[in-house]
Amino acid sequence: MILLLDAGNTRVKWCAMDTGARAALDEGACAHDEVEALAAVLRRHSAITRIVGTNVAGLAMANRIDAIARAVDLVPQWLTPLPYCCGVSSRYDKPAQLGADRWAALIGARQLHQADCLVVSAGTATTIDLLTADGHFEGGLILPGVELMQRALADGTAQLPLAHGRFALTPRCTADAIHSGCLQAQAGAVERMFRQIADRPGALCLLAGGAADQFANLLDIPVRRIDNLVLIGLQAIVRTG
Numbered sequence: 001m002i003l004l005l006d007a008g009n010t011r012v013k014w015c016a017m018d019t020g021a022r023a024a025l026d027e028g029a030c031a032h033d034e035v036e037a038l039a040a041v042l043r044r045h046s047a048i049t050r051i052v053g054t055n056v057a058g059l060a061m062a063n064r065i066d067a068i069a070r071a072v073d074l075v076p077q078w079l080t081p082l083p084y085c086c087g088v089s090s091r092y093d094k095p096a097q098l099g100a101d102r103w104a105a106l107i108g109a110r111q112l113h114q115a116d117c118l119v120v121s122a123g124t125a126t127t128i129d130l131l132t133a134d135g136h137f138e139g140g141l142i143l144p145g146v147e148l149m150q151r152a153l154a155d156g157t158a159q160l161p162l163a164h165g166r167f168a169l170t171p172r173c174t175a176d177a178i179h180s181g182c183l184q185a186q187a188g189a190v191e192r193m194f195r196q197i198a199d200r201p202g203a204l205c206l207l208a209g210g211a212a213d214q215f216a217n218l219l220d221i222p223v224r225r226i227d228n229l230v231l232i233g234l235q236a237i238v239r240t241g
Helices: 037-044 059-070 100-112 146-156 174-194 229-239
Strands: 002-007 011-017 026-031 050-055 088-090 117-122 125-131 136-144 204-208 223-225
Touching (some): 011 037, 011 229, 037 059, 050 059, 050 100, 050 229, 088 100, 117 174, 117 229, 125 174, 174 204
Parallel strands (some): 002 050, 117 204, 204 223
Antiparallel strands (some): 125 136
16 A cells, blocks of 8 residues: 655645555545644554655655654655656756646646646645646746735735635725735636636646635636645556556
8 A cells, every 4th residue: 555645835635545546545634733643544554565745844844754654664755856757748947846746736637637737726825837738847837825815915014904804806895805806816817827728629727725715716717626636646656656
């Protein structure tokens, strides 16, 4: 068995699967301060012989996960983006500097959709990446996620609070104006990037991430909502050896 990990900025997602299988036998997620729960996963699935993952949560998180794994004589393998893998070629100036989660998500997207697609992961940050029908990653955007945008306004201004507003097309109070502005910014960035492939056959936006549902219904483009796109990509990578 293999344990796949997606250590993001807020949570660690995981799935346990048999080598070569497509369906997870067990899966879940935990907050950073609950990552020791992975020890219970390893105890529950004692047949796990390999751990493969992505980590954008920093060295401290990698060290915590390493310690949990070493307690059962395993050493996690952390993904390093390559110029080519699983049908995806990277046109990033320096492929190894691409975020490992973005790389895995692109590979996951390639497994799900063979035409041109926009790969969007909306979490603490939002990434918006272009993947062509022939498997070329053309590049993409990184912007603050919805909550991070709202916090930036609260932290950087004297009179704009961190308040929970509601979406409106024409907001008439400050909290609604902030919330609606941040959602429109996310949707607008996605739609502007999609314009580059909108006229291509089968073009689709694959939308993933914990914040995706906040603005998914604002998008006026073809969208498919996806969960655990990074883990789907990791599954494809481990199946290739």
